Amino acid sequence: MSEKTxxxxxxxxxxxxxxxxxxxxxxxxxxxxxxxxxxGLHQTPEQVVQAAVDEDVDVIGLSILSGAHMTVFPRVxxxxxxxxxxxxxxxxxxxxxxxDIERLEGMGVARLFTPGTPTAEIVDYIRGLRWxx
Amino acid sequence: xxxxxxxxxxxxxxxxTYPASPERSDPFVTVSSEEVGPLYGPSDxxxxxxxxxxGFPGEYPYTRGVRGNMYRGRLWTMRQFAGxxxxxxxxxxxxxxxxxxxxxxxxxxxxxxxMGVDSDDPxxxxxxGRCGVAIDSVVDMQTLFDGIPLERITTSMTTNAPASILLSxxxxxxxxxxxxxxDMGGTIxxxxxxxxxxQKSWIFPPRPSLRIITDVMRFCASEVPRWNTISxxxxxxxEAGSTAAQELAFTLADGMAYVEAGIEAGMDVDDFAPRLSxxxxxxIDFFEEVAKYRAARRIWARVMKEKFGAxxxxxxxxxxxxxxxxxxxxxxxxxxxxxxxxxxGLAAVLGGTQSLHTNxxxxxxxxxxxxxxxxxxxTQQVIAYETGVANTADPLGGSYFVEYLTDRLExxxxxxxxxxxxxxGVLQAIDRGYFQRRIADAAYRYQMEIEKGERVIVxxxxxxxxxxxxxxxxxxxxPLVERExxxxxRKVRSERDQGKVDEAxxxxxxxxxxxxNLMPAILDSVRAHATLGEIVGVMKGVFGxxxxxxxx
Numbered sequence: 001m002s003e004k005t006x007x008x009x010x011x012x013x014x015x016x017x018x019x020x021x022x023x024x025x026x027x028x029x030x031x032x033x034x035x036x037x038x039x040g041l042h043q044t045p046e047q048v049v050q051a052a053v054d055e056d057v058d059v060i061g062l063s064i065l066s067g068a069h070m071t072v073f074p075r076v077x078x079x080x081x082x083x084x085x086x087x088x089x090x091x092x093x094x095x096x097x098x099x100d101i102e103r104l105e106g107m108g109v110a111r112l113f114t115p116g117t118p119t120a121e122i123v124d125y126i127r128g129l130r131w132x133x
Numbered sequence: 134x135x136x137x138x139x140x141x142x143x144x145x146x147x148x149x150t151y152p153a154s155p156e157r158s159d160p161f162v163t164v165s166s167e168e169v170g171p172l173y174g175p176s177d178x179x180x181x182x183x184x185x186x187x188g189f190p191g192e193y194p195y196t197r198g199v200r201g202n203m204y205r206g207r208l209w210t211m212r213q214f215a216g217x218x219x220x221x222x223x224x225x226x227x228x229x230x231x232x233x234x235x236x237x238x239x240x241x242x243x244x245x246x247x248m249g250v251d252s253d254d255p256x257x258x259x260x261x262g263r264c265g266v267a268i269d270s271v272v273d274m275q276t277l278f279d280g281i282p283l284e285r286i287t288t289s290m291t292t293n294a295p296a297s298i299l300l301s302x303x304x305x306x307x308x309x310x311x312x313x314x315x316d317m318g319g320t321i322x323x324x325x326x327x328x329x330x331x332q333k334s335w336i337f338p339p340r341p342s343l344r345i346i347t348d349v350m351r352f353c354a355s356e357v358p359r360w361n362t363i364s365x366x367x368x369x370x371x372e373a374g375s376t377a378a379q380e381l382a383f384t385l386a387d388g389m390a391y392v393e394a395g396i397e398a399g400m401d402v403d404d405f406a407p408r409l410s411x412x413x414x415x416x417i418d419f420f421e422e423v424a425k426y427r428a429a430r431r432i433w434a435r436v437m438k439e440k441f442g443a444x445x446x447x448x449x450x451x452x453x454x455x456x457x458x459x460x461x462x463x464x465x466x467x468x469x470x471x472x473x474x475x476x477x478g479l480a481a482v483l484g485g486t487q488s489l490h491t492n493x494x495x496x497x498x499x500x501x502x503x504x505x506x507x508x509x510x511x512t513q514q515v516i517a518y519e520t521g522v523a524n525t526a527d528p529l530g531g532s533y534f535v536e537y538l539t540d541r542l543e544x545x546x547x548x549x550x551x552x553x554x555x556x557x558g559v560l561q562a563i564d565r566g567y568f569q570r571r572i573a574d575a576a577y578r579y580q581m582e583i584e585k586g587e588r589v590i591v592x593x594x595x596x597x598x599x600x601x602x603x604x605x606x607x608x609x610x611x612p613l614v615e616r617e618x619x620x621x622x623r624k625v626r627s628e629r630d631q632g633k634v635d636e637a638x639x640x641x642x643x644x645x646x647x648x649x650n651l652m653p654a655i656l657d658s659v660r661a662h663a664t665l666g667e668i669v670g671v672m673k674g675v676f677g678x679x680x681x682x683x684x685x
Contacts, residue, residue: 017333023576071258
């Protein structure tokens with residue numbers, strides 16, 4: 001079986017501009033051999049989903065530190081469903097309280113990473129997703 | 134011992150005495166990945182001349198401090214950055230902090246306010262009051278400072294792209310308290326260059342942004358003389374991942390760009406330079422940070438005097454606020470953050486800061502709870518009143534190591550200035566992604582050092598144990614805040630005289646299209662209860678919007 005290169009879209013939705021984490025993760029994924037589409041800042045859920053579909057990605061990674069996670073993640077999930085693109089896995093990271101992580105993972109977010117997570121753990125997790133596909 | 138003798142003797146000591154027991158395997162580098170040697174002595178800062186390079190506190194080149202008597206005169210201002218939810222809730226927190234001995238206020242706005250977006254704008258959804266306080270109009274600002282006398286308390290506001298508007302909200306709030314503009318003091322961050330470089334909260338493109346800034350500088354120079362019109366910030370550059378030398382160099386380069394903009398706008402450097410202030414990070418590497426502040430003062434004094442020909446003494450002074458490093462805090466074992474913050478706060482004080490924010494232990498998890506905010510303030514009070522470090526000026530001056538680091542950081546900053554110059558100046562360098570790339574590289578290197586275990590973070594990659602849980606109380610923002618804020622914004626819109634608002638905004642548009650100072654027209658719009666988003670909308674219509682080329 002020839003392994004397709006994993007394509008990951010990394011973006012920062014919302015108004016917040018703290019992009020250190022998103023950029024470090026994007027670079028780590030790239031260095032791990034994945035194809036990374038870095039969309040940058042201030043993306044609306046619509047823009048994220050549109051780009052994910054256009055770019056035919058396997059995974060969307062969103063970084064949210066501003067507290068808007070309970071608004072953004074559910075909307076992206078909903079729009080992926082509407083577009084028939086629920087096969088795209090949604091992951092994320094940021095300052096997200098434990099109870100919100102549980103709720104969001106319950107709604108269908110594949111995995112949320114909290115501050116201090118090694119990038120190697122994120123890489124391994126995304127690679128693991130591919131094996132399960 | 135003469136420097137040459139010391140060099141020779143150190144060689145001998147390194148061979149004969151030092152290797153008696155083996156070194157630890159951890160690398161000996163600063164948090165900026167700079168090498169640190171086993172011992173410093175007279176030869177490491179031998180080029181230093183006491184009079185030319187250090188001087189006395191309050192005297193050129195101010196390496197040892199900007200005031201003659203430093204903390205024997207006045208302690209630094211204890212200024213805790215705070216804001217969440219609605220203006221009413223944040224006002225309660227301000228009263229809480231002032232009652233507990235805080236000596237100045239510092240406003241944290243929510244993302245919509247930072248980006249100039251009203252709370253009922255679709256882009257604000259989910260973000261209202263989340264990471265700061267929501268302010269839509271002067272009515273909210275009046276609530277925020279209810280019962281706080283603005284002629285006595287100085288306030289710092291972390292606002293950049295819409296700084297001219299939030300300053301106007303504040304000034305009109307003062308007017309309505311019966312305070313004259315001349316009696317109001319405080320700071321707006323108003324540093325747009327570092328937004329393009331690091332913090333990424335921009336609205337307008339660079340050129341019109343600089344025009345707004347020089348308008349504010351000119352207006353305040355004549356009308357609000359106690360106002361610090363800009364706080365040139367390295368904090369966010371460091372938080373985005375830069376090294377200490379980059380923070381120092383990029384911040385001072387931005388400072389020089391503002392001075393150039395002021396001069397180009399036709400002002401005399403001594404008319405506005407005294408109101409420029411700075412804002413630095415205090416990261417966990419103790420001596421490197423102390424040296425950074427000392428180097429900053431020396432470089433700035435020299436640049437202002439030699440490059441810009443400033444004559445007034447106040448134009449040469451690099452006065453600065455410090456915040457301990459949010460990026461040094463850890464989510465696991467959050468109580469350890471109290472200790473980190475104490476060391477970082479101490480470094481800022483030993484570096485001669487004029488004001489200080491000490492982070493709360495929970496800031497990596499949420500906005501500070503009341504308890505965490507109180508411990509953070511108490512940390513500064515312990516430094517100020519118990520440790521004895523405020524008894525004498527620049528207590529680390531003369532330390533071979535600290536003088537060496539100060540000198541090295543100064544040299545590195547000058548090298549970065551040359552690079553920025555070669556890029557075509559700060560604006561060109563931003564456009565070419567120079568700063569963004571440098572910072573991203575440093576951030577990535579730092580992360581990889583942690584992951585390889587070369588850099589130890591206690592409780593994260595060492596001294597962590599399985600199944601740890603976080604059991605501190607966290608502040609929760611009620612989702613109803615958004616609805617409440619939207620309702621009060623609608624009330625403001627329905628109760629105002631729309632004719633007056635339209636007239637004021639038309640006046641503002643005219644000024645934006647021409648060259649007259651924007652501030653009087655912004656103030657008129659604010660007095661008529663135009664909202665932040667409406668005023669920004671008019672300015673955006675004339676100035677356009679900035680777009681970043683995403684790089685990582």
